[in-house]
Amino acid sequence: MTATLAHPATGTTSRPQVRLAAEQVRLAYGEHVVVDSLDLELTDGSFTAIVGPNGCGKSTLLRALGRLLRPSSGQVVLDGRPIAKTPTREVARVLGLLPQTPIAPEGLTVADLVARGRHPHQSWLRQWSRDDEAVVAEALSWTDMTDLADRPVDALSGGQRQRAWISMALAQGTDLLLLDEPTTYLDLSHQIDVLELVARLHAERGRTVAVVLHDLNLAARYAQRLIAMKDGVMVASGTPAEVLTEQLLDEVFDLEARVIPDPVSDTPMVVPVRRIR
Amino acid sequence: MTATISTRAPERRPDKRRTLRIGPLSGVVRSRQLLLPVVTAVVLVLVSALSMGRGDYPIGLVDVLRTVVGAGDPTQQFIVTELRAPRIVVGVLVGLALGVSGALIQTFARNPLASPDTLGINAGASAAAVAVIVIGGGSSAAGGLLGGLGLPVAALAGGLLTALLIFVLAWRGGVDGYRLVLVGIGLGSVGYALVDWLLTRSDIQDAAAATVWLTGSLNGRSWDQAWPLATALLLLVPVALALSRVLGVLQFGEDTARALGVRVGLAQAVVVLVAVALAAVSVAAAGPVQFVALVVPQVAVRLAGGSRPPLLASGLLGALLVVGADLLARTVLPIALPVGIVTAVIGAPYLLWLLVRGRRSIT
Numbered sequence: 001m002t003a004t005l006a007h008p009a010t011g012t013t014s015r016p017q018v019r020l021a022a023e024q025v026r027l028a029y030g031e032h033v034v035v036d037s038l039d040l041e042l043t044d045g046s047f048t049a050i051v052g053p054n055g056c057g058k059s060t061l062l063r064a065l066g067r068l069l070r071p072s073s074g075q076v077v078l079d080g081r082p083i084a085k086t087p088t089r090e091v092a093r094v095l096g097l098l099p100q101t102p103i104a105p106e107g108l109t110v111a112d113l114v115a116r117g118r119h120p121h122q123s124w125l126r127q128w129s130r131d132d133e134a135v136v137a138e139a140l141s142w143t144d145m146t147d148l149a150d151r152p153v154d155a156l157s158g159g160q161r162q163r164a165w166i167s168m169a170l171a172q173g174t175d176l177l178l179l180d181e182p183t184t185y186l187d188l189s190h191q192i193d194v195l196e197l198v199a200r201l202h203a204e205r206g207r208t209v210a211v212v213l214h215d216l217n218l219a220a221r222y223a224q225r226l227i228a229m230k231d232g233v234m235v236a237s238g239t240p241a242e243v244l245t246e247q248l249l250d251e252v253f254d255l256e257a258r259v260i261p262d263p264v265s266d267t268p269m270v271v272p273v274r275r276i277r
Numbered sequence: 278m279t280a281t282i283s284t285r286a287p288e289r290r291p292d293k294r295r296t297l298r299i300g301p302l303s304g305v306v307r308s309r310q311l312l313l314p315v316v317t318a319v320v321l322v323l324v325s326a327l328s329m330g331r332g333d334y335p336i337g338l339v340d341v342l343r344t345v346v347g348a349g350d351p352t353q354q355f356i357v358t359e360l361r362a363p364r365i366v367v368g369v370l371v372g373l374a375l376g377v378s379g380a381l382i383q384t385f386a387r388n389p390l391a392s393p394d395t396l397g398i399n400a401g402a403s404a405a406a407v408a409v410i411v412i413g414g415g416s417s418a419a420g421g422l423l424g425g426l427g428l429p430v431a432a433l434a435g436g437l438l439t440a441l442l443i444f445v446l447a448w449r450g451g452v453d454g455y456r457l458v459l460v461g462i463g464l465g466s467v468g469y470a471l472v473d474w475l476l477t478r479s480d481i482q483d484a485a486a487a488t489v490w491l492t493g494s495l496n497g498r499s500w501d502q503a504w505p506l507a508t509a510l511l512l513l514v515p516v517a518l519a520l521s522r523v524l525g526v527l528q529f530g531e532d533t534a535r536a537l538g539v540r541v542g543l544a545q546a547v548v549v550l551v552a553v554a555l556a557a558v559s560v561a562a563a564g565p566v567q568f569v570a571l572v573v574p575q576v577a578v579r580l581a582g583g584s585r586p587p588l589l590a591s592g593l594l595g596a597l598l599v600v601g602a603d604l605l606a607r608t609v610l611p612i613a614l615p616v617g618i619v620t621a622v623i624g625a626p627y628l629l630w631l632l633v634r635g636r637r638s639i640t
Contacts, residue, residue, distance in 0.1 A: 063532075066536060067535070068532050068535055068536070088535065088538050088539070088540055089538035089539075090538075091538065092536065092537055092538025093538070096536065097532075097536040098536075099530075099532040099533055099536070102529065102530070102532070102533050103387075103529060103530045103533070104529070105387065105528045105529070105584040105585060106584065107578075107582070107583060107584040107585075108528075108583075108584035112584065115305075116525065116526060116529070116537065117537070119522075119526050119537045119538060119539070120537055120538035122522070124519065124522060125301060125302050125303075126301060126302065126303050127303055127304040127305065127522065128296055128297075128298075128303045128304050128305045129298075129303045130298075130303075132303075133296065172537070
């Protein structure tokens with residue numbers, strides 16, 4: 001059997017299947033409630049961007065969806081099964097997650113980093129199978145990291161480093177991928193580079209993607225669905241054109257702005273005027 | 278356009294990875310990581326044999342090796358196996374335990390300053406042991422006690438109790454490396470304050486016995502110390518080696534480790550427990566031999582390459598450091614110093630040299 005990164009065939013029902021769902025989740029750090037009774041469904045093959053002002057709970061929500069944070073009430077459901085009751089290793093074969101600023105130990109090479117993505121598929125006896133090797137090689141070449149494979153991760157530029165981490169997530173071979181602000185600290189051209197990579201993961205590899213993003217214009221350009229959050233509440237959800245309106249920017253971001261069509265992609269583009277209130 | 282000249286040093290040559298596959302087994306073999314333990318083990322055997330030959334009745338290296346395999350003359354047999362071997366074996370085992378323990382803790386805490394020394398485990402074990410010497414034994418019993426059961430058991434209990442306290446105080450739904458180190462340093466200070474208080478109210482004989490114990494010494498060690506230590510290591514070292522794969526993922530921090538399907542809380546608890554148990558049994562056998570667990574893993578990672586201290590190589594290098602230091606202390610130096618002083622004197626400059634020479638920063 002040859003290993004591929006291809007997306008396994010899923011059901012052919014007319015309605016897209018729900019892969020990951022939050023059901024009435026309440027998310028809190030200690031006493032401090034960040035998100036309360038929130039419902040959310042991510043359907044198979046969707047590309048969702050979660051946007052909102054700082055502290056709105058979007059990263060917290062993503063952490064809960066990736067079972068890094070346990071809801072104090074409600075539940076997260078992965079493929080119809082409560083994620084808290086699914087062995088974490090099983091989850092890791094279906095759901096990949098890239099934290100906001102992941103840490104790579106010093107001296108670790110790109111090839112080793114990407115190889116760790118195979119961890120959920122390995123055992124103590126089977127540490128490096130032919131499948132692992134093939135998948136890692138393909139993940140490296142797909143993210144254009146093959147030439148840098150023997151470099152230490154800490155010697156890479158910010159953009160290259162983010163590619164390396166995405167390569168690891170790709171090697172994990174999960175249908176679902178959650179990314180927490182993957183473009184933080186990157187200059188504009190590398191932001192585009194990373195988001196193009198994520199968009200290709202979605203389009204060519206059929207990955208279901210949810211990403212937390214700060215840049216509204218980039219979110220509108222790459223995602224099929226936008227979710228706008230404020231104070232832990234989902235204010236709007238829909239296509240970028242439905243969500244990104246002048247009224248919503250006022251309401252969610254306290255921002256007076258014009259929304260015009262993006263001359264490149266024809267998606268809505270925000271031109272800020274001033275902060276209000 | 279201006280031409281730029283690269284002033285960057287060439288990248289460190291990465292370790293060659295080769296693939297090993299036998300039936301359902303598969304793994305990656307790295308030449309440097311494989312070579313280091315082999316070379317270290319050979320040197321360790323030679324240094325140990327050399328050490329067993331040295332003393333009031335010198336025995337040649339070849340005769341020592343012959344005796345060890347059971348083909349020496351009866352006098353040499355007695356001197357080597359009954360008088361000198363236990364000391365060396367305890368030294369090897371103590372070094373091994375400390376090396377592996379340090380490698381585990383440093384990898385888990387992602388901090389090269391973390392070790393049983395800095396985490397206060399030695400301090401806790403010392404406080405308990407000194408309490409036994411000062412309150413329990415009295416100076417007359419101290420010599421006997423060193424060979425007896427009370428002191429090692431107290432040290433073991435003190436070390437494990439301290440570790441438990443550290444773990445409970447550092448636990449926040451998981452253990453953060455920094456928090457662990459900070460709590461450990463705090464508890465370590467408490468432990469050593471307790472030692473000082475006990476020493477000030479003890480009589481001079483007890484204080485002297487306690488001080489020798491506190492520097493870590495292999496003097497007067499017999500098979501009575503070697504066997505329990507060997508048994509403990511036979512249990513703990515395989516577990517540590519089995520943890521290696523999970524450690525490689527824990528190194529990424531909790532979030533990434535959990536995302537990769539590791540049960541982080543459980544894995545952390547097992548790693549810390551094994552590391553602490555290794556440190557505690559070594560302290561019970563030889564007193565707190567300082568610096569080995571701190572220095573050796575950092576030396577090992579620089580020699581072997583890679584992103585974390587190799588466990589087996591750290592253990593063997595630890596053994597080599599302790600046995601080598603003991604040999605120096607007994608032969609070259611005019612006065613027979615406790616081994617703990619020598620490990621610090623050799624270990625510290627070597628680490629500094631590696632730090633100055635290498636391009637790697639401390640973290």
